[in-house]
Amino acid sequence: MDEYIKKLLQAAKEAGITAAEVYLASRDSFRAMCQQGVINNYTVSSTRGLSLRGLWRGKMGYAATEAFDGESVGQLVSGVIESASLSEDDSVQEIYPGDKNVPEVDNYAPDLDKITPEEKLDYIRRAEKAVLACDKRIAAATYNMISTGSASVRIVNSYGMDLKMRDNFFVSYINALARDEGRSASESAISVGRVFDPAEAERTAREAAEKTLFMLSAAPVESGTYRAIFDPYAMSDMLGTFSGIFSSENAQQNMSLLAGREGETIAAPCVTLVDDPLLKGGFESRGFDDEGVACRTLNVVENGVLKTLLYNLKTARKAGCASTGSARKASYAAPVRVAPSNFFFKPGEKDLQGLMEDMGEGLVITEVGGLHAGANPMSGDFSLIAEGYTVKGGKKDKPVEQITVAGNFYDLLKSIRAVGSDLTFPGSGIGSPSVDVGEIRVSGK
Amino acid sequence: MLTQETASAVLSAALRTGGDFAEIFLEDRRNNVLSMRSGKVETVNSTRLHGAGVRIYSGLSSVYVFTNDTSEKGLLDCAARAAAAISGPDKHEAAAFAASQCPNIHIIKEMPSLVESRRKAEKLKAADAVLKMYPEVVQGIISYSDSEQRVWIANSEGLFKNDLRVYTRFMVNAVASNGTENQTGSASPGAMQGFELFDRQVDVEMCAHTAARTAVRMLHAPLCPSGMMPVVIDNGFGGVIFHEACGHSLEATSVAPGNSEFSGKLGQKIASDKVTAIDDGTLPNEWGSENIDDEGVPPTRLVLIENGVLKNYMVDRLNSRKMGMPVTGSGRRQGYMYAPTSRMRNTYIAAGEDSDSEMIATMGDGLYCRKMGGGSVDPSTGKFNFSVQEGYLVKDGRIVHPVRGASLIGRGSEILMKIDRVGRNMQMAQGMCGSLSGSVPTNVGQPMIRVSSLTVGGAK
Structure with missing residues (x-):
């Protein structure tokens, strides 16, 4: 990516963009759901997107891409110029040269990325069993999901700024549906954090079930x-x-x-x-x-x-x-x-x-x-x-x-x-x- | 783009671990947005979305993996990651691709990418000039957007299709203020069309008047009273009531697992005799239409409810397996970042035989909703909630004055039974519908209808 960014900033400069910033976001994610013991909506992804922002004749222009092919550099540069040329925003805008001290904030928990898909699937299977076991009036876990992911952002600009941050997360969500004598209710519970605790499956299931049963009346x-x-x-x-x-x-x-x-x-x-x-x-x-x-x-x-x-x-x-x-x-x-x-x-x-x-x-x-x-x-x-x-x-x-x-x-x-x-x-x-x-x-x- | 050779290699790789169905969806999309605030073109943004997703089924289990890396290596890697999550008992082979050209029923006359941005900006300026005529309108947000989405879809049953979907939309949001209070009004027409949208169908100045008038009217309106009362809902965006309160509960996504209040009710009476409801993906150039859905299936015109009797659900491929029912061309997704699922297209209550003036004259005391705002529903219980953007108090069958801050709440199954009048003039309006497979363009629609009683949440 370093090479692409360098090429892009160079092309922007040559086209008359006086200050430019590249914003690159990358993301890996995992998500799965379980209903009636069957895993569905199992989704894994790795994606990245990049935007170019720059000043052209004093106006700020924007363009973005998810394709990093030969065409894309030219598309981004001409996109920024067209965007800036149509902008009527009179406010003074700038690409930031950067601060001397930027606080270190660590949002990355390395252990979270070591959890295997099988452990995650086991979590939602257990969650569904637990919610159904709470009470015979619980008819289904209508939404029973686990998701993990990591994301990073990098900002590079023509003043030499090159900042990076990264982040990861875990979230599980369960929604219980209860039916009793023609009445129905549906409530949920969520667990979010940067630590994977397998026992949260049962805890959130119980919380969702209790809330749902309470709401039945x-x-x-x-x-x-x-x-x-x-x-x-x-x-x-x-x-x-x-x-x-x-x-x-x-x-x-x-x-x-x-x-x-x-x-x-x-x-x-x-x-x-x-x-x-x-x-x-x-x-x-x-x-x-x-x-x-x-x-x-x-x-x-x-x-x-x-x-x-x-x-x-x-x-x-x-x-x-x-x-x-x-x-x-x-x-x-x-x-x-x-x-x-x-x-x-x-x-x-x-x-x-x-x-x-x-x-x-x-x-x-x-x-x-x-x-x-x-x-x-x-x-x-x-x-x-x-x-x-x-x-x-x-x-x-x-x-x-x-x-x-x-x-x-x-x-x-x-x-x-x-x-x-x-x-x-x-x-x-x-x-x-x-x-x-x-x-x-x-x-x- | 996707070649048959690459698609074939990817599908074979996807089926390696015993999957019984594999699909690849590749998308290359250009979005353009121009927006204006305070009378100035503020944002002009072009984005190129690009990526692909591989989906595998093994029985009722599904796996989806997506990436931006659409090189052959990237796609094969994507297929391998998906296959790793599958273990099926038998090995299946991908069928050879059948020659299948998909007919284009939505003719585009003026491709947005070939229209100079300045012409697009002029539309914003024309609308802005209208907003300036209203002294109480302190802020206008006006935007133009277009999108050209190219998709390639191939699956292990021999399907190989591509399609181009072109959308154009214009939005005006007006904010009227008296210094201490703000009220908003909006208009947001769109279609599966290019820049020809503005030739006849959409008059941007009219849009601005509509938005401004609602905002100003609501600024001077007293608060809406609350309680149970008869409610008349006008045509066009009024159809959001059906979309939210019933449409979502007829999607296989909620029906298949038995979570919908309409599960297992085919052939049963779920609405009053007056109600016939349609979900139609075949209407030429309509906002929610399609040439093929996002699973490569041709569109259908689906009668959901006929004279009150439930006739059909909207069914995507995976749920068709679960339900043992045929697909209905309803598999839709925002883009490659989502696996498709059953979604609405152009969904409306069909025209009836009642007179608009009669239904208001005989309603007694109640609420007339000229324009609905947005809403949401819990499909498992049918509980819905939506806001009224422009409402009027009706006393003794006469419209008395506008009221603000009203919302309608209830349950889908109840409201369907309580529709006691259906007017003759059906109209559709555009919206973006959010659900499991992301945000997709959908039309809502209906003629004017009356609900005999509904809970109105007012601020008074």
Whole structure:
């Protein structure tokens, strides 16, 4: 690949591209599912993609490829020039010369790559058996999957930058379906990390089965306003859906209502939101961002006050500040945007049980769905299908389903009464503890 | 590209360990996206996707391995990795390739790759000029995208086919704001066509008006009340209700393992008499159409439900083995990074005989959904949820005023039985449908329909 990259940067230079960057992403992955004892969706891959970004007559152009044949160098260079020549983006853009010190972040667990396919298949076979053995009402494991993979990113540019990072992961997911007297319910459990623990097969199976059986008797509650706690799963989904409001790019484009509000109180005093790319073992831990800028830990919201938005080089220049190391591409081929890394509510004192006791009566929401449809990241409005349980006298009471919870995320941040201690990252860099959100509107019976 | 010689060598290598079926899928795809924000062309991005995948079956087990290395060595290596995961009792041989030309039923007049990018950019500018006419529209995201996907598919049953799929789409998202609140509206037409899409079918200025009007209207709309009520859903993208609430549950992916609420119900009544639903891959130049599916099977017009009775499922090759039913040309995938599975194509509720005005006039108090947003469903339980992009409150059979923030929730099997009116004017709209085999273009569609009662989740 070194030879190809060298050739590409040389061709870009000769074509009049004054500064250029090559972004190379490689990935190896394994995935398999098991249903009724039969292995299916067994998928193995090794892929790589490369994008070329460069300045031509002061404008930034992009092109990308997965083919590395003779044609591709020319296609990339002319693609960048055409892209730049049509761009009307007036903001000053740059290819980054590089930082002196880039934090070392190690996300690679060598042992994980030594697990054999047979061990992985055994894991999902055991998981299915375990979930079915939990209770005769469990009809099937409708989704029973294991996946492992490793990925690497390399950024090389015409200023001599050559940064590399690599990462690997393990994830298993099981969804149980229960049927009983014409009723059905389906819930899941997930295991994610960089350590392969065979016992997780049985543990996640039990968790999925227990959740499913509990939900079998679920019913809607009466419509009305309820006191509510969002558990870490539901709250992480909410934070993930609305994380774009903290992007300076959205703010500068009138797409976030947080534009121009740095320094203002936007949340309850108990709320501190952290973006920590240096978090040890985090899903999105990284030493540098997708423009090669060194990463650092940020308090985005501190005790309710908005301290900073997230910036990349372009938006920082426009705002007259420094990049926060938050440049992000959705894939190797995507344009540079802004996104958080490991982004979470800083945990508080009490666990979920403690928050429930303080609340007394109300709801715990464990799942929100339909986020891509029922949540509007621009207005902050949401109306989401939800599940959970009622809380009576500070204790878990009855399962609840087929309700919607509705409100506005900006209002919700202000109405938070307490943040729990049980910080969890359900499967991405977005995490949360249980959060007491005060009151919420519920539509049910 | 893939030659018969290479394909033959790869398939033989794939069957070495006792697999009873092998397939190779090779893709070379060029995607172009131009997008505009705040009145400026911001992103112009060309991407060349390139790779191949080898699939092997042994009985009901399947293995898929994919790579970007499409050299003969790369493909043979790919086949060897797939074969290593298979151990079948008997050795099978690949059949010789039958001469099979696939007829092109989707004629492309103006190949996107031959159209100068400036002409594409002009479309963005024309739409933007319209958005500027609406003072409350503070932001417009407008994009043009085209894609030329070349595929080669060969399998051990002697199939060797190639196809070119060309897609063009235009999207406008308008954001209206009053300073403290934002509302959005959108329009996103597309087709299996080239740049001729803009000759007659798509007027970019109309798209911009549509998006802007929805956003502005919703900005001034009060919150939607919640509760159970009759709901009228308009044609076009309203069909997303059928897509999400029923269509996914009729895909073999959920039917074969018995996870769908419609498993084992062929020939049974699952919907009201008024409902006939079709999944059609043969419509010329439609967004969800095909010449062959991603397993090389020719397209079909499939009656899913006829006068309320379940007639057919959508079946891909692997699930056809599991179910003992023929394939229906429904094996689709986003690209080489996915093994194909059963997916919808152009899926719609067929036109009925009811009058649009009558169904609103006789609904009493309820919700009229002019335009639906997106949604999702759990196929095992049929529980669905979707948002209403543009809704109106109906009181005593009259449309009173727009309402915002509404969502519809329920179960697929219930809603199908509760459809008590089906209008005459069927229209389709375009979407990208995400599932196991990635994101594929699908049309949703229906005439105006009425559901006698549905849970409306409102913010009030």
